Amino acid sequence: MEICIGPSTAMMVIAVLGALLCSVSVPGVSAQNPAGSVFIDCGSTASYVDPVTNMRWESDAPKYITQGVNALVPSAKATYPDLSELTTVRYFPDSLPYKNCYSLPVTPNNAYLIRATFFYGYYDNATTLPSFQMAIDGTIVANVTIENATAFVYHEFGVLSRPNASVIFLCLSRDSSNSVPFISAISLSSPLPANFYWPNDANFLKERKYFRTKYRLNFGGDRLVRFPDDSFDRYWFPEGVNSTFVNISTTPLQSLSNVSVINDGALWSYPPPAVLETALTTTNSMRISFPDTISEGYLGLYFAELDPTANNYSRQFEIKIPQALESQVMNPYNLAGGLDTVYVLIFYDLLEVNYVEMMIDPYSNTSGSSGPLVNALEFCELMQNEVALLTNDQDALSIEEIKSAYMDQLAEWTGDPCVPYPHPWVTCGIVDATVTNPSILAV
Numbered sequence: 380m381e382i383c384i385g386p387s388t389a390m391m392v393i394a395v396l397g398a399l400l401c402s403v404s405v406p407g408v409s410a411q412n413p414a415g416s417v418f419i420d421c422g423s424t425a426s427y428v429d430p431v432t433n434m435r436w437e438s439d440a441p442k443y444i445t446q447g448v449n450a451l452v453p454s455a456k457a458t459y460p461d462l463s464e465l466t467t468v469r470y471f472p473d474s475l476p477y478k479n480c481y482s483l484p485v486t487p488n489n490a491y492l493i494r495a496t497f498f499y500g501y502y503d504n505a506t507t508l509p510s511f512q513m514a515i516d517g518t519i520v521a522n523v524t525i526e527n528a529t530a531f532v533y534h535e536f537g538v539l540s541r542p543n544a545s546v547i548f549l550c551l552s553r554d555s556s557n558s559v560p561f562i563s564a565i566s567l568s569s570p571l572p573a574n575f576y577w578p579n580d581a582n583f584l585k586e587r588k589y590f591r592t593k594y595r596l597n598f599g600g601d602r603l604v605r606f607p608d609d610s611f612d613r614y615w616f617p618e619g620v621n622s623t624f625v626n627i628s629t630t631p632l633q634s635l636s637n638v639s640v641i642n643d644g645a646l647w648s649y650p651p652p653a654v655l656e657t658a659l660t661t662t663n664s665m666r667i668s669f670p671d672t673i674s675e676g677y678l679g680l681y682f683a684e685l686d687p688t689a690n691n692y693s694r695q696f697e698i699k700i701p702q703a704l705e706s707q708v709m710n711p712y713n714l715a716g717g718l719d720t721v722y723v724l725i726f727y728d729l730l731e732v733n734y735v736e737m738m739i740d741p742y743s744n745t746s747g748s749s750g751p752l753v754n755a756l757e758f759c760e761l762m763q764n765e766v767a768l769l770t771n772d773q774d775a776l777s778i779e780e781i782k783s784a785y786m787d788q789l790a791e792w793t794g795d796p797c798v799p800y801p802h803p804w805v806t807c808g809i810v811d812a813t814v815t816n817p818s819i820l821a822v
């Protein structure tokens with residue numbers, strides 16, 4: 380669906396950055412997965428369409444991985460009835476080889492969101508909770524630690540596919556606990572449009588850095604919003620009045636009409652309407668803070684007036700983020716001429732900070748009595764290290780030839796031969812893989 384809008388249209392988005400333009404992409408109401416996206420239900424023996432989300436989940440082996448064993452997770456259905464992809468896992472009982480890699484199909488030089496989801500649920504009846512490592516291509520990106528057997532955890536990254544690469548590897552390896560890695564599901568988004576999260580002039584992915592999704596919050600919501608509301612299948616977690624992020628005590632607001640999110644051409648990463656149609660509000664001051672430390676990243680705060688009795692003078696508030704920028708006065712009604720408008724405040728060039736507290740206070744000059752309101756928040760953290768380079772082309776090609784000649788024996792050679800360090804299949808020269816492509820010394 381394509382929509383072009385002008386300033387007189389009642390439904391629009393105003394972003395503080397950039398002008399109104401013609402736009403595309405109303406998040407999907409379609410039974411088709413978005414082009415280029417791949418949803419993998421690890422350990423599932425068949426592909427299927429989930430009746431709740433309409434997502435088409437594919438089974439993982441042998442199409443995307445040649446290693447591991449599948450298992451049922453009997454408790455998943457009762458714990459997360461809407462997440463069918465958690466009812467099976469693939470696990471990797473062999474301690475050799477050192478890495479177990481999925482090959483995710485991509486087009487070169489495109490940005491993607493890649494999410495791995497883990498629901499342990501005592502699938503193996505073990506008594507100690509597992510931990511292991513997750514890598515993307517040649518870089519270890521996460522320590523996956525299961526702290527609560529009956530809660531899922533996920534790790535999501537923004538990544539850029541390599542020039543000429545037709546796959547991105549997602550690998551699991553043992554850590555010093557030597558526990559058995561497992562995985563429930565993988566969601567590879569469709570390629571992200573230009574300016575998704577970061578505009579081109581601040582595109583950290585092109586500087587060989589990944590970003591990690593830290594928080595994505597649906598204030599006032601009562602359910603996890605994802606696909607098909609969000610065509611990139613981002614998880615938007617509901618945060619109610621007892622949120623650990625916000626200290627308020629009033630009743631959440633819900634929109635009586637449909638909020639429309641229309642892209643303004645500056646940035647594409649807006650939350651879907653289902654997220655913006657709920658908000659938390661209070662009559663006095665609001666504080667939003669993060670429960671743990673963060674570093675440099677992208678902070679998005681999203682505002683849409685939802686009170687049907689609102690007018691241009693009923694709500695104004697002032698946002699202060701001492702660590703990041705000067706204060707901003709916000710009138711979510713005024714900006715686009717009425718209800719159904721979304722005001723987006725985005726900081727994509729946060730200085731490095733260890734702690735962020737956002738203070739949202741009624742604006743002293745306002746004549747109205749409605750207090751601050753906030754609909755959604757996102758924080759994506761830039762990973763500090765540059766991503767590793769893969770094994771040099773000549774060596775990797777020779778290895779591929781050996782591999783195809785001995786396919787049956789070497790089926791477990793998945794991912795890159797040398798990286799992530801220290802999980803090679805072969806003997807590699809020791810180099811700093813962020814500087815030089817590793818080379819193979821011996822097979």
Ligand SMILES: *[C@@H]1O[C@H](CO)[C@@H](O)[C@H](O)[C@H]1NC(C)=O
Binds near residue numbers: 502
């Ligand atoms: C775990 O224990 C249950 C109940 O005793 C049993 O039915 C199931 O087969 C066991 N699963 C595994 C993987 O050992």
Ligand SMILES: *[C@@H]1O[C@H](CO)[C@@H](O)[C@H](O)[C@H]1NC(C)=O
Binds near residue numbers: 519520521522
């Ligand atoms: C994993 O944990 C180790 C030890 O605490 C730490 O040094 C490393 O940076 C962590 N890796 C990631 C990707 O978070």
Ligand SMILES: *[C@@H]1O[C@H](CO)[C@@H](O)[C@H](O)[C@H]1NC(C)=O
Binds near residue numbers: 458527531
């Ligand atoms: C573990 O997760 C479940 C949700 O599945 C939650 O109800 C429970 O409180 C959590 N336990 C702990 C100790 O956090």
Ligand SMILES: *[C@@H]1O[C@H](CO)[C@@H](O)[C@H](O)[C@H]1NC(C)=O
Binds near residue numbers: 542543
């Ligand atoms: C990509 O492939 C083309 C044609 O095979 C080659 O000329 C080019 O050097 C490759 N680029 C990179 C960055 O590997």
Ligand SMILES: *[C@@H]1O[C@H](CO)[C@@H](O)[C@H](O)[C@H]1NC(C)=O
Binds near residue numbers: 619620621
């Ligand atoms: C929020 O917490 C308070 C105090 O613990 C409790 O009385 C109230 O019921 C909670 N509200 C909701 C909606 O969970």
Ligand SMILES: *[C@@H]1O[C@H](CO)[C@@H](O)[C@H](O)[C@H]1NC(C)=O
Binds near residue numbers: 626661664665666
């Ligand atoms: C939230 O915290 C701020 C600052 O600590 C405080 O001024 C305000 O009264 C608190 N609001 C509520 C509703 O607890």
Ligand SMILES: *[C@@H]1O[C@H](CO)[C@@H](O)[C@H](O)[C@H]1NC(C)=O
Binds near residue numbers: 635637
């Ligand atoms: C919002 O949109 C949904 C789906 O199109 C529709 O069913 C509902 O009636 C709409 N609500 C309002 C208040 O317009």
Ligand SMILES: *[C@@H]1O[C@H](CO)[C@@H](O)[C@H](O)[C@H]1NC(C)=O
Binds near residue numbers: 695713
């Ligand atoms: C609405 O309020 C803003 C101040 O927040 C003011 O600048 C603007 O002129 C007002 N618009 C109308 C139509 O009154």
Ligand SMILES: *[C@@H]1O[C@H](CO)[C@@H](O)[C@H](O)[C@H]1NC(C)=O
Binds near residue numbers: 744
């Ligand atoms: C309040 O409004 C007056 C008149 O419009 C203006 O001069 C003053 O700077 C405003 N105060 C603040 C804190 O912005």
